[in-house]
Amino acid sequence: MILSSTLITLLWLCYATAQDTFTIAGLFHDDNYQSEMAFKYAIARHNMFNHDIKFKTVIQRIDKNDIFATNKIVCDLVSAEEGIVAIFGPESGVVGPMVESIASNLEIPHLQTYMNYKNNVNSNTVLNIFPDPELLSTGLAALINNMNWKSYMIVYESIDGLMRLQDVLKIPDSSSSPVTIRQLGDSNDHRPLFKEIKKSAETNIILDCDNSIIIDVLKQAKEVDMLDYFHSYVITSLNADTLDFSILDTRANITTVRLFEPNSMNLHNAVRDWEMGELNEMKEIFSLSTSEVLAETALMHDAVNFFTLAFRELHITEPIVAKQLTCDGRVKWDAGYRIATYMKIRPMLGNTVTGTIKFNEVGKRSDFNLHFAEIISGRVEKIAVWGPENGPNALNFTRSVHEQMQQIVENLQKTVVIVSSRLGSPYLKRRQARFEGDILEGNAEFEGYSLDLIDAVAKELNFTYKFVLTSDGAYGSYDKKTKTWNGLIKDLLERKAHLAICDLTITHQRREAVDFSLPFMTLGVSILYSKSKPSERNIFAFMEPLDTYVWIYIVSAYISVTLIMYLIARMAPGDWENPHPCDPNPEELENIWTLKNCLWLILGSTMSQGCDILPKGISSRMATSMWWFFILIISSSYTANLAAFLTMDKMAPSIDSAESLAKQTKIKYGTVDGGSTQTFFKESNFSTFSRMWTQMISTKPSVFEKSNSEGVKRVLTTKNQLYAFLMESSSIEYEIERNCELKQVGNRLDSKGYGIAMPVNSPYRSAINKAVLKLQEDGTLSLLKTKWWKHMYGGGACDDVDDGSSSAELKLANVGGVFLVLGISVSIAMIFAIVEFLWNVHRVSVDLKISHGEAFLLELKFAVKVWITQKRTTPEISENCSQNGDNGIFNKKSTSLEYNSLSSFDNNLKKSKESGLNS
Numbered sequence: 001m002i003l004s005s006t007l008i009t010l011l012w013l014c015y016a017t018a019q020d021t022f023t024i025a026g027l028f029h030d031d032n033y034q035s036e037m038a039f040k041y042a043i044a045r046h047n048m049f050n051h052d053i054k055f056k057t058v059i060q061r062i063d064k065n066d067i068f069a070t071n072k073i074v075c076d077l078v079s080a081e082e083g084i085v086a087i088f089g090p091e092s093g094v095v096g097p098m099v100e101s102i103a104s105n106l107e108i109p110h111l112q113t114y115m116n117y118k119n120n121v122n123s124n125t126v127l128n129i130f131p132d133p134e135l136l137s138t139g140l141a142a143l144i145n146n147m148n149w150k151s152y153m154i155v156y157e158s159i160d161g162l163m164r165l166q167d168v169l170k171i172p173d174s175s176s177s178p179v180t181i182r183q184l185g186d187s188n189d190h191r192p193l194f195k196e197i198k199k200s201a202e203t204n205i206i207l208d209c210d211n212s213i214i215i216d217v218l219k220q221a222k223e224v225d226m227l228d229y230f231h232s233y234v235i236t237s238l239n240a241d242t243l244d245f246s247i248l249d250t251r252a253n254i255t256t257v258r259l260f261e262p263n264s265m266n267l268h269n270a271v272r273d274w275e276m277g278e279l280n281e282m283k284e285i286f287s288l289s290t291s292e293v294l295a296e297t298a299l300m301h302d303a304v305n306f307f308t309l310a311f312r313e314l315h316i317t318e319p320i321v322a323k324q325l326t327c328d329g330r331v332k333w334d335a336g337y338r339i340a341t342y343m344k345i346r347p348m349l350g351n352t353v354t355g356t357i358k359f360n361e362v363g364k365r366s367d368f369n370l371h372f373a374e375i376i377s378g379r380v381e382k383i384a385v386w387g388p389e390n391g392p393n394a395l396n397f398t399r400s401v402h403e404q405m406q407q408i409v410e411n412l413q414k415t416v417v418i419v420s421s422r423l424g425s426p427y428l429k430r431r432q433a434r435f436e437g438d439i440l441e442g443n444a445e446f447e448g449y450s451l452d453l454i455d456a457v458a459k460e461l462n463f464t465y466k467f468v469l470t471s472d473g474a475y476g477s478y479d480k481k482t483k484t485w486n487g488l489i490k491d492l493l494e495r496k497a498h499l500a501i502c503d504l505t506i507t508h509q510r511r512e513a514v515d516f517s518l519p520f521m522t523l524g525v526s527i528l529y530s531k532s533k534p535s536e537r538n539i540f541a542f543m544e545p546l547d548t549y550v551w552i553y554i555v556s557a558y559i560s561v562t563l564i565m566y567l568i569a570r571m572a573p574g575d576w577e578n579p580h581p582c583d584p585n586p587e588e589l590e591n592i593w594t595l596k597n598c599l600w601l602i603l604g605s606t607m608s609q610g611c612d613i614l615p616k617g618i619s620s621r622m623a624t625s626m627w628w629f630f631i632l633i634i635s636s637s638y639t640a641n642l643a644a645f646l647t648m649d650k651m652a653p654s655i656d657s658a659e660s661l662a663k664q665t666k667i668k669y670g671t672v673d674g675g676s677t678q679t680f681f682k683e684s685n686f687s688t689f690s691r692m693w694t695q696m697i698s699t700k701p702s703v704f705e706k707s708n709s710e711g712v713k714r715v716l717t718t719k720n721q722l723y724a725f726l727m728e729s730s731s732i733e734y735e736i737e738r739n740c741e742l743k744q745v746g747n748r749l750d751s752k753g754y755g756i757a758m759p760v761n762s763p764y765r766s767a768i769n770k771a772v773l774k775l776q777e778d779g780t781l782s783l784l785k786t787k788w789w790k791h792m793y794g795g796g797a798c799d800d801v802d803d804g805s806s807s808a809e810l811k812l813a814n815v816g817g818v819f820l821v822l823g824i825s826v827s828i829a830m831i832f833a834i835v836e837f838l839w840n841v842h843r844v845s846v847d848l849k850i851s852h853g854e855a856f857l858l859e860l861k862f863a864v865k866v867w868i869t870q871k872r873t874t875p876e877i878s879e880n881c882s883q884n885g886d887n888g889i890f891n892k893k894s895t896s897l898e899y900n901s902l903s904s905f906d907n908n909l910k911k912s913k914e915s916g917l918n919s
């Protein structure tokens with residue numbers, strides 16, 4: 001019993017200590033010692049921890065392009081007595097296929113670490129640990145998709161690059177934003193190519209070239225200004241982030257791709273192995289940073305680990321025996337296919353540097369991760385990860401949105417932000433020196449709403465900025481013929497500015513070329529028109545209803561009719577009357593129609609007052625009634641016309657909406673040239689607006705103006721209000737605050753907003769949006785508007801101005817002339833009265849033989865006694881007058897003359913009347 005158990009133990013020990021040693025061949029090139037090291041020390045590590053199976057490595061350095069020598073080396077290797085169980089490498093696409101063909105022919109597992117496009121359907125023992133190129137292409141396409149580039153250019157070195165980018169080539173909508181492809185030339189001077197790219201205004205570039213020339217290519221791009229803040233590069237080399245980008249000193253957005261996480265534990269362990277191995281073997285200190293590890297090195301490390309693991313597992317289940325072979329392929333290695341097939345179905349989940357290793361049926365690696373990183377100030381910062389399981393477009397972002405934003409703002413802070421604008425009140429205008437020595441330089445050269453707004457945004461985000469004026473002064477319109485933009489949009493497209501601001505309207509067409517921030521002001525197109533000017537008021541406006549000639553004719557008619565009337569009355573028997581109606585047979589007849597009475601009758605009728613005496617003859621009555629008829633018509637016409645003339649202001653040509661403007665042709669209307677308002681009418685399908693557009697383009701001279709201010713000037717200076725300017729409501733508001741002769745007519749025709757424009761996909765767009773939103777919420781935007789609209793440069797001037805449209809009452813200026821005529825006539829009447837009075841004084845003085853002075857005093861004294869209403873024909877002489885002291889002025893004659901009250905006379909008269917009546 002004891003003997004048998006001792007025997008079993010011995011046998012087990014024998015078995016346990018029995019070591020199977022297998023040979024693995026590694027083919028490397030001189031320039032990639034890292035991979036060779038990874039191969040060597042991965043096997044060494046395996047051998048250190050596994051006592052059952054040991055691997056021996058045969059390393060051969062081969063020339064990258066020497067197929068013949070490589071063939072010989074491989075044939076020698078396979079024909080070695082102990083046989084080889086696997087071939088690793090080489091990493092070159094030139095000699096690689098030749099090694100692959102020998103290995104597949106002899107069914108020796110061949111582990112490749114380079115990009116191989118072929119579908120190895122006939123090579124059952126080939127296992128390529130490099131990611132499947134098709135999936136790699138999908139991953140790169142996912143990155144480009146997430147960049148939201150509208151267009152981009154692929155700059156590639158060799159055709160392999162294009163194969164890698166197949167899916168990327170399929171992304172853009174080729175009609176609106178085509179992808180352009182350029183190949184790096186054979187010469188080392190790539191500047192001409194980058195100059196050409198610069199001319200094309202493309203700023204998004206995918207660079208696919210060998211790792212060794214990346215920095216040189218980018219340096220040349222920088223020399224021609226193709227590596228600044230506006231440029232974005234995606235570098236497809238999986239080793240790009242091992243390069244030192246800090247020497248480029250660029251603010252360009254550079255994104256790199258890699259296959260593994262440089263800070264992973266597995267990579268740290270592997271690198272430590274390599275350093276220890278080098279120290280033990282080569283007796284020299286070797287140090288390598290994990291960030292310097294090349295993709296091929298990591299892949300080699302993983303490939304060795306995967307193979308040794310799979311081999312051991314298979315060997316335990318059924319021992320594997322190596323075999324001496326020959327290159328003629330007559331004998332194949334029977335275990336090779338088994339090992340390769342096992343590796344294809346058994347994924348390696350952990351203990352790798354490049355993540356899970358899984359092959360598809362044709363031996364291509366179908367599971368891997370792409371790690372995308374950004375080069376920020378020379379540092380590599382991971383931004384996202386993509387794996388085939390994510391689907392074609394999904395990236396797992398590693399930075400939070402906040403972190404991304406912070407990064408962008410940091411970048412912005414390192415740049416002087418160029419802000420393009422155009423002059424136009426109140427958005428931007430040249431500042432006047434405020435005091436002696438006030439320096440008007442840089443941003444201080446300008447002032448206005450736009451400058452204040454950018455200043456507030458800059459304070460919010462803490463960046464510095466510089467205002468520049470766009471060369472052509474235009475807002476930005478697209479010329480369909482030349483397919484080019486002008487104005488501010490052009491500046492952004494040519495990357496002359498980071499931002500563009502003014503009263504720049506956000507439009508669909510512009511949005512295709514540039515990005516806009518959230519609107520900072522909302523508005524709509526409306527009509528600017530001048531208020532009707534109160535016509536120069538003539539105080540004799542009451543004369544205006546009738547033409548001067550008509551007045552002359554009326555006066556002539558008055559005189560003529562008076563004369564005719566006089567003649568008719570003299571001829572008409574009916575107008576010769578009995579002066580004493582009580583005498584039936586008078587000896588004389590009397591005619592009252594003296595010239596004076598005729599004038600009075602005709603005048604009385606003219607004034608529609610009639611007259612106290614009227615003609616009795618048929619002909620004179622006929623003449624009078626015809627005159628009345630004439631006067632009726634004239635006076636009615638005058639009254640009607642007078643009302644119209646006095647309200648003439650309100651009868652000026654008037655419009656109250658776009659419809660009324662469109663319906664008429666008398667008032668011309670236009671817009672600013674090359675702006676969104678013009679485009680609005682040009683592209684409108686709404687019948688009124690398209691009719692207006694047709695009207696505008698057919699009007700000569702042109703109704704379009706270079707700027708809003710010129711439009712405003714035209715509205716003000718065009719006579720008789722015959723020009724209206726279609727302008728944005730915000731600018732109209734500004735103008736009518738200052739110029740009280742202007743008004744807005746009708747409502748807004750549309751609704752839109754002004755935004756800060758920036759190049760498409762500007763990384764800082766969200767930051768600007770956030771700042772604009774904040775300024776809106778804290779009231780800064782409305783304060784700025786009030787400042788520039790209401791307070792600065794004469795704002796608020798028209799707040800108290802009555803536009804006159806509501807007042808219907810007539811002013812003195814309208815009717816003053818009537819007062820004047822009245823005054824003058826009454827004054828003339830007064831003069832006549834005085835003349836008559838004096839004449840009467842003279843008569844009295846002659847009649848009574850008293851002096852003119854006495855007569856004057858006598859008459860005056862009577863005239864001022866307003867309570868006496870009756871007068872003697874001659875004054876009464878009173879004897880005692882001097883005693884009553886009432887009027888001592890007549891003392892010379894000791895008699896007094898005066899017009900006594902006629903009360904006694906009245907009484908006598910009354911009495912005589914009564915007796916007359918009684919009799």
Ligand code: ASP
Nearest residue numbers: 475503504505675676677
């Ligand atoms: N704000 C306009 C623009 O951006 C100018 C205009 O048409 O009134 O084009």
